[in-house]
Amino acid sequence: MAKKRLVLTFPPEVVERPVVAMMVKEYDVITNILRAEIHEGEIGRMLVELEGDAKRIREGVKHLKDLGVQVEDAITDIERTEELCIDCGACTAVCLTKALKVGAPDWELQLDKDRCILCGLCVDACPLQLITVKF
Ligand code: SF4
Ligand code: SF4
Incomplete structure (x- = not known):
């Protein structure tokens, strides 16, 4: 099997x-x-x-x-370097599941791992290369 x-x-x-x-x-x-x-x-x-x-x-x-x-x-996980994130939202534009969101009240990037389908699309979208994948 x-x-x-x-x-x-x-x-x-x-x-x-x-x-x-x-x-x-x-x-x-x-x-x-x-x-x-x-x-x-x-x-x-x-x-x-x-x-x-x-x-x-x-x-x-x-x-x-x-x-x-x-x-x-499929990758097994994604990681992001939160402390360097500028909350620009570029990664949210490619995230079809809305696992990545920038919104009220603080307009900081939020990652909801329960919604993430581990597609890895957000990796290339981040201009600062703050998102990485694990296989
Ligand atoms: S890996 Fe895919 S589903 Fe998960 S946060 Fe990135 S773009 Fe969204
Ligand atoms: S694209 Fe990168 S810098 Fe912009 S919000 Fe996403 S993780 Fe942060």
Whole structure:
């Protein structure tokens, strides 16, 4: 049995397809959705853990890519250097799950790890390179 954690990004034309059911039915791969942010007609992102035969996982992932789903290895955590942050909000613009927010009352950057799907998009968005990932 193999296990793999992946971040799946669904373009709007695929966002309503039952890809998780497909992985289970067609590839016999157990698919646990750990976190998801999906809205009808918009780009959706999902952190999943796949469990099954390694070859079947590879085949299932290839099928997802053929459907237009972007597939990336998930990171395990993100870290930020809070004391150097200037609260510019650049990282919040790329965070689809709103795990990163700058707002009232103090207008300081807040990171809600429960909402974070560990996609790593915020890393490149920070002009001061204050966000790093752990694999
Ligand atoms: S990794 Fe960064 S951009 Fe992705 S969900 Fe977490 S906080 Fe948001
Ligand atoms: S982009 Fe960097 S400096 Fe700006 S709010 Fe985010 S972590 Fe802070």
